[in-house]
Amino acid sequence: MNGVPPQPPLLEVRGLAMHFPVSEGVLFSRRIGAVKAVDGVDFSIERGETLGLVGESGCGKTTTGRCILRLEKPTAGEVLFDGRDIGRMEREELTALRRRMQVIFQDPYSSLNPRMKVGDIIAEPIKVHSVQPNARRRRERVRELLAVCGLDPKFADRYPHEMSGGQRQRVGIARALALDPEFIVCDEAVSALDVSIQAQVVNLLEDLRGRFGLTYLFIAHDLSVVRHLCQRVAVMYLGRIVEMAASDELFDNPLHPYTQALLSAVPVPDPRIEARREFRPPKGEVPSPINPPSGCVFHPRCPIAVESCQDRRPALRELRPGHWVACSEVSCHPEPQARDLSMNAKDPSLRSG
Amino acid sequence: MTIVARERAAVSPPVEEGAERKRSVLDVGWQFVRRQPLGTFGLVIVLIMFTTGCLADWIAPFDPEENDFSAMMQAPSWVHLLGTDQMGRDIFSRLVFGARTALIVGFTAALVGGFLGLVLGVASAYFGGWFDLVFQRVLDVLMAFPLIILALAVVAVFGTGVINVIIAITIPLFPRCGRIVRASALAVREIPYVDAARALGFSHARIVLRHMMPNVLAPFLILLSAFVGQAILAEASLSYLGLGVQEPVPAWGLMLQGGAEEYATTAPWIAVFPGLAIMLTVLGISLFGDALRDALDPKLRTR
Numbered sequence: 001m002n003g004v005p006p007q008p009p010l011l012e013v014r015g016l017a018m019h020f021p022v023s024e025g026v027l028f029s030r031r032i033g034a035v036k037a038v039d040g041v042d043f044s045i046e047r048g049e050t051l052g053l054v055g056e057s058g059c060g061k062t063t064t065g066r067c068i069l070r071l072e073k074p075t076a077g078e079v080l081f082d083g084r085d086i087g088r089m090e091r092e093e094l095t096a097l098r099r100r101m102q103v104i105f106q107d108p109y110s111s112l113n114p115r116m117k118v119g120d121i122i123a124e125p126i127k128v129h130s131v132q133p134n135a136r137r138r139r140e141r142v143r144e145l146l147a148v149c150g151l152d153p154k155f156a157d158r159y160p161h162e163m164s165g166g167q168r169q170r171v172g173i174a175r176a177l178a179l180d181p182e183f184i185v186c187d188e189a190v191s192a193l194d195v196s197i198q199a200q201v202v203n204l205l206e207d208l209r210g211r212f213g214l215t216y217l218f219i220a221h222d223l224s225v226v227r228h229l230c231q232r233v234a235v236m237y238l239g240r241i242v243e244m245a246a247s248d249e250l251f252d253n254p255l256h257p258y259t260q261a262l263l264s265a266v267p268v269p270d271p272r273i274e275a276r277r278e279f280r281p282p283k284g285e286v287p288s289p290i291n292p293p294s295g296c297v298f299h300p301r302c303p304i305a306v307e308s309c310q311d312r313r314p315a316l317r318e319l320r321p322g323h324w325v326a327c328s329e330v331s332c333h334p335e336p337q338a339r340d341l342s343m344n345a346k347d348p349s350l351r352s353g
Numbered sequence: 354m355t356i357v358a359r360e361r362a363a364v365s366p367p368v369e370e371g372a373e374r375k376r377s378v379l380d381v382g383w384q385f386v387r388r389q390p391l392g393t394f395g396l397v398i399v400l401i402m403f404t405t406g407c408l409a410d411w412i413a414p415f416d417p418e419e420n421d422f423s424a425m426m427q428a429p430s431w432v433h434l435l436g437t438d439q440m441g442r443d444i445f446s447r448l449v450f451g452a453r454t455a456l457i458v459g460f461t462a463a464l465v466g467g468f469l470g471l472v473l474g475v476a477s478a479y480f481g482g483w484f485d486l487v488f489q490r491v492l493d494v495l496m497a498f499p500l501i502i503l504a505l506a507v508v509a510v511f512g513t514g515v516i517n518v519i520i521a522i523t524i525p526l527f528p529r530c531g532r533i534v535r536a537s538a539l540a541v542r543e544i545p546y547v548d549a550a551r552a553l554g555f556s557h558a559r560i561v562l563r564h565m566m567p568n569v570l571a572p573f574l575i576l577l578s579a580f581v582g583q584a585i586l587a588e589a590s591l592s593y594l595g596l597g598v599q600e601p602v603p604a605w606g607l608m609l610q611g612g613a614e615e616y617a618t619t620a621p622w623i624a625v626f627p628g629l630a631i632m633l634t635v636l637g638i639s640l641f642g643d644a645l646r647d648a649l650d651p652k653l654r655t656r
Contacts, residue, residue, distance in 0.1 A: 069552050111545040
């Protein structure tokens, strides 16, 4: 991030699409449509960077994460990790990739095998990938990982159900770190925790990023957490990225009408301000991803839509340096209210997506 | 609890061993006896049968296969506790050794069939797709036949004898287990720890055996207890039909066949006692299985 000569991004996603078939009939099922969970998503993540992926439930952010991890085989598009397409990897290469790329799940209650002790859960990947064949050293490594994640090493002998949600999430993080990965997908990693624990885990993730030079894809719906943790944020709506920019830029100066609506939906903690605040939710409901609207998917709910929005699918345009918007109607017009353009220069390493 | 206290608990949790109430095996056993009197009754029958089968050589007063033509069809007496059959063989001794046959056939068939169903059922749920589809249709075919009919067909192909009877009972049992295990495994498959295992690059075999199988064990154990009863009954039926264990090996079904047809009125004890043995054993195993299910179900467990 500091003046290193340009390297290929650690992760690059190009035209990623995941369509789940919807079929009908019992014996001779035929395809009657597809849920377009992800429909043409492009972005890239630099080494050491944290990209936030936000959007409401059902917008395809988790599916995007699962495709990157290759837990799901995408319908189209490619995912390049360190310049190599993971979709074309053979078994052995994929196993090697698993060591470099890890995941932290949302629900700390179901992401740990209830029949295994915490120590075994963390030690298993180390054993399977023959990182440390010596059982005693492996136990030491487990204790070390537990300590790194802020847990008492004695927890190694416990079962997950004997721990609290926050503690279990730390175990999940320790497991993800066990193979010394470079890249971690945090799939709503703090959403299931209560606020005080959430803050601790976010701080832990930040701490680990600095310590081990990690790169995160942080999938979340909690915007305040995203702003705190991420350098760059991408907003998804109905399987597409509608806006992507540096974190502060996006929050202070959202350009896409959907992003504006999303940000205005965040309640203000002060009830007096909240009562007086003007909030215009976008009209209507999120359309079904089985049959998404033509053209720009947001046009039926968009306050600034014009007729041509129905036919033309807007591509991501770089309206301001590093600020990409998929809308053919907005220009730079909604002038930044709080800050001026100087903030664009804040992070020179931000590149186009 | 205040937020501060909770935070502290999350960061530096005191690991207290004493605070956790650990129930000893005796406590659990006593609770089972108190809550499940019928199940306890079943358990006692199963235990009696187990000991009898294991210690048959010491318990039986006579050789179960030795004919004594000077003592044919004798009514129960102090010498022959349950009488003798048409060959002069001591019925009590044959019952005792018959318990061993029933145990061997019943438990082997139930265990082999159960584990086959367990592994294949979990694998079917895990892999999904065409493997699941084909495997489930094969199970459909096997399950279309009533247990005893399919067992008869298998014996007709392989021939009689203890090993073949075990195979014949295993084949109709395993699809029943495979189907039920698959249903539980489908639910387990969607739980994120399976995804986590995949993301960690574990092999399919490891995920199926280490991560999914241990989590479908509860329904499986209950199924297994039901299977033992069914297998014993199937063995008795096959033997009764003359297609199971062959004379002179003592087996309850066989004794029933020899006794019931010709001597039902003249020497009823020849048929009544093996019939009672079959009934009591199957009843005992069923009662115990039911009680086990209730005891293992956390929703039915108070406290």
